[in-house]
Amino acid sequence: QVQLVESGGGLVQAGGSLRLSCAASGSISSINVMGWYRQAPGKQRELVATITTDGTTNYADSVKGRFTISRDNAKNTVYLQMISLKPEDTSVYYCRFGNSRYQFYYWGQGTQVSVSS
Numbered sequence: 001q002v003q004l005v006e007s008g009g010g011l012v013q014a015g016g017s018l019r020l021s022c023a024a025s026g027s028i029s030s031i032n033v034m035g036w037y038r039q040a041p042g043k044q045r046e047l048v049a050t051i052t053t054d055g056t057t058n059y060a061d062s063v064k065g066r067f068t069i070s071r072d073n074a075k076n077t078v079y080l081q082m083i084s085l086k087p088e089d090t091s092v093y094y095c096r097f098g099n100s101r102y103q104f105y106y107w108g109q110g111t112q113v114s115v116s117s
Contacts, residue, residue: 001026002026002027002097002106004022004095004096004107005022005023005109006022006095006109006111007021007023007111008020008021009112010112010113011114011115012113012114012116013115014086014087014117015084016115017085019080020036020080020082020113021078022034022079022095022097022108023075023077024076024077024097028097031098031099032052032099033051033097034078034095034096035048035069035096036078036093036095036096037093038089038094039091039092039110040090040091045094048063048069048080049063049067049068050069051069051070051071052100062088066082066083066084066085067081067083068080078095078097080093082113085113085115089115092111092112092113093111093112095107096108
């Protein structure tokens with residue numbers, strides 16, 4: 001089992017910045033991909049960004065150039081640096097750790113990000 005604890009959400013004005021953190025504990029040796037997803041009210045959960053254990057990153061088109069995913073292996077933590085935030089970025093953000101080969105994933109509890117216009 002892997003436990004994930006997210007932090008860093010909050011309320012920010014448009015154009016502002018936030019950094020989300022996701023700290024993992026437990027059996028993480030089998031994890032090969034980590035990512036951030038978001039879900040706005042009435043909408044489906046969508047991918048924001050992922051990073052693999054070899055450092056390969058992937059971003060949704062809507063956040064490219066504004067969001068950066070990174071990881072600190074020593075701290076078992078993944079970050080999402082968000083700049084130039086827009087009201088449409090308002091969502092609950094979830095981190096997810098998993099293994100893409102064996103298709104098992106763990107989710108964090110979510111952290112609210114609200115961007116006011």
